[in-house]
Amino acid sequence: MAPAHLRHQSSLEEIIDFSAEPLLEADQYIKAKRKFYDIINRFEAADDSSRKYNRPVSKNQVLRAFFRSIAHATDEDRDIDFADKTLEEKVHSDLIEFAEYLLDTFFLPLKASANKNPQPSPVYHTVVKNGQGGARKYTGTEARVSTLRRSCLIRDRYRCVVSRNFDIVEGVERYKSNGNNAQDDDGNLLRDETSAFGPLEVACILPHTLMQTKADYTQQATLAILSLFDNGVVHLIKGAEINRPLNAITLTIAFHRLLGNFELFFTPIPGHQPHTYRIDSFAYIGDSLPITRTFYLTESRSIEPPLPRLLALHRAIGHILHLSGAGEYIDEILRDMEECVRTDSSTELSRLKLHRIAL
Numbered sequence: 001m002a003p004a005h006l007r008h009q010s011s012l013e014e015i016i017d018f019s020a021e022p023l024l025e026a027d028q029y030i031k032a033k034r035k036f037y038d039i040i041n042r043f044e045a046a047d048d049s050s051r052k053y054n055r056p057v058s059k060n061q062v063l064r065a066f067f068r069s070i071a072h073a074t075d076e077d078r079d080i081d082f083a084d085k086t087l088e089e090k091v092h093s094d095l096i097e098f099a100e101y102l103l104d105t106f107f108l109p110l111k112a113s114a115n116k117n118p119q120p121s122p123v124y125h126t127v128v129k130n131g132q133g134g135a136r137k138y139t140g141t142e143a144r145v146s147t148l149r150r151s152c153l154i155r156d157r158y159r160c161v162v163s164r165n166f167d168i169v170e171g172v173e174r175y176k177s178n179g180n181n182a183q184d185d186d187g188n189l190l191r192d193e194t195s196a197f198g199p200l201e202v203a204c205i206l207p208h209t210l211m212q213t214k215a216d217y218t219q220q221a222t223l224a225i226l227s228l229f230d231n232g233v234v235h236l237i238k239g240a241e242i243n244r245p246l247n248a249i250t251l252t253i254a255f256h257r258l259l260g261n262f263e264l265f266f267t268p269i270p271g272h273q274p275h276t277y278r279i280d281s282f283a284y285i286g287d288s289l290p291i292t293r294t295f296y297l298t299e300s301r302s303i304e305p306p307l308p309r310l311l312a313l314h315r316a317i318g319h320i321l322h323l324s325g326a327g328e329y330i331d332e333i334l335r336d337m338e339e340c341v342r343t344d345s346s347t348e349l350s351r352l353k354l355h356r357i358a359l
Helices: 009-015 026-044 060-069 085-116 122-131 140-155 168-181 217-229 239-243 253-260 308-324 326-339 349-354
Strands: 200-204 248-252 264-268 276-281 291-294
Touching: 085 217, 085 308, 085 326, 140 200, 140 239, 140 248, 200 253, 217 308, 248 253, 253 264, 264 308, 308 326
Parallel strands: none
Antiparallel strands: 200 248, 264 276, 276 291
């Protein structure tokens, strides 16, 4: 028999119509939130599961979806009688299945796909382009990503938005053309550069693979839940729109990996000039973070800056993964996927099978 979380997915998909559900009124929201925490607090201490993640927490739309999926607690205005042990057991079961559904159809595929954004090698790309007598018109994903990378490098002045490292490929080209008089985009001599040179990559804030050409059940569910967390956000990244500069920043390989793992996050600083963020990480990487940066902008504003709404959504997902422990749990699953099956048979086989194509 299939595991409970897999059996329940289709029923949850039918219950949770994310797009059509109105927000809770203010008094309903207060009651629903109180009842939500009553349920969470009831089972959190008693949960003897060996898994290392707790249950996800969010706000208005998630509360509505939560109570629609908890079949035995659909009335937000009515308290649950936990003295009824049969009812308590049913609510507990529904709660776990709701959390498993979010894990399987949202957090796991989103985190798994985040570091799979295609990257044209800057060095090889330049060599091939030059060998063909200059730039050519490419088609498909490779062309779009190459265009996106170029736009982000121009907008971000060929520097990582976090470390300010200058792109080594661009640096080499400028030295070839101007020797020791080579300058950065601000007119400073590159030979006086204090930051390290290094290869830079375009990093999508929300994963490029969210809008892969071949849609499947997991992708559709992931996008539906993404809309649940931020209603209407999918329209900003629909189809080829996900390749726009508003969904991308320039990073070193190391910071790109942190962003893809939802371990790097950007918090806007009120009272500062627009596009100013405190950048921090859940992972300890020495004394380089936290740091405050203001994004560069093109004078003509012809290249869009990273969209604050997408950075805020990425930050929220990262905090949920970190504070709940789900991120660490998912990392274990992904490591299992690379190592196949552990000898102690503790691998989550059902989840590996569920995501074998997407990953």
